Amino acid sequence: MNTQYELSCVVKNYLSCYYEILDCMIDKMTNAKTSCSISQNFICQMIPHHEAAIKMAENLLRYTTCIPLQNMANCIIAEETEGIECLKEILCKCENCKNSEQDLCLYKRRYDAITQKMFDKMGFACADNCLNANFIREMIPHMEGGIKMSKNALSFCVCPELKPILCSIIDSQTKGICEMKRLLCTICRKW
Numbered sequence: 001m002n003t004q005y006e007l008s009c010v011v012k013n014y015l016s017c018y019y020e021i022l023d024c025m026i027d028k029m030t031n032a033k034t035s036c037s038i039s040q041n042f043i044c045q046m047i048p049h050h051e052a053a054i055k056m057a058e059n060l061l062r063y064t065t066c067i068p069l070q071n072m073a074n075c076i077i078a079e080e081t082e083g084i085e086c087l088k089e090i091l092c093k094c095e096n097c098k099n100s101e102q103d104l105c106l107y108k109r110r111y112d113a114i115t116q117k118m119f120d121k122m123g124f125a126c127a128d129n130c131l132n133a134n135f136i137r138e139m140i141p142h143m144e145g146g147i148k149m150s151k152n153a154l155s156f157c158v159c160p161e162l163k164p165i166l167c168s169i170i171d172s173q174t175k176g177i178c179e180m181k182r183l184l185c186t187i188c189r190k191w
Contacts, residue, residue: 007127007128007129008129010063010131011127011128011129011131011134013063014059014060014062014063014131014134015127015134017059018056018059018134018138019123021052021055021056021059022052022119022122022123022138024048024052024055025048025049025051025052026119028048028051029045029048029049029115030115032044032045032048034108035095036098036099036101036104037094037095037096037097037098037099037159038097038099038103038104038107038153038156038157038158039094039095039097039153039158039159039162040091040094040095040097041104041107041108041111042149042150042153042158042162042166043087043088043090043091043094043162044091045111045115045149046083046087046146046149046150046169047084047087047088049142049145049146049149050080050081050083050084050087051080051084052142053076053080053139053142054076054077054080054081056076056135056138056139056142057072057073057074057076057077057080058073058077060073060131060132060135061073061074063131064131064132064135066132066187068183069132069135069136069183069187072176072179072180072183073135076139076176079172083165083168083169086165087165090159090161090162090165093159093161094158094159094161094162096159097157097158097159097162099156099157103156103157106156107152107153107156110152111149111152114145114148114149114152115145115149117141117145118141118142118144118145118148121141121144122138122141122142125137125138125141130187132187133184133187136180136181136183136184136187137184139176139180140177140180140181143173143176143177143180144173144177146169146173147169147170147173147174147177150166150167150169150170150173151166151170153166154166154167
């Protein structure tokens, strides 16, 4: 956490919850059960990523009065909840789509690099007394990680049912990042 001055009690409470969410996500994503199916591995790794986004949005909603950010957080909760349901629905089908040992190794190598970068950026996101800006600075690397994880999976042979979900994640997270960057500029100007 990078701070140059004392944080308010509200921000400290917000950040305490955020770091618990982050630690839980890191643990679940790092220790997700893997198999010889990239499709199944992706699903088992992405579900805790989605769960963390929901919890991060819920944490923000406890504190923010920024209406555009409230709307964005509610949208994240709805989209990620639906995403988890879709992933769970296809899990059994996707576990039958097997990959070679070479592809599994390459997928894991890329996945580890992507997630480590995401975990680091989220863990060291600038934290100040502007809680709304903190959320955006934490969520952008989370979304960037989701995009990169999805693109990584798409570069291999994956279950046909998973492909549209991967494309949807890339599309929605790309739009989400643009909206957040735009909102961050507005928030920073006001603050």
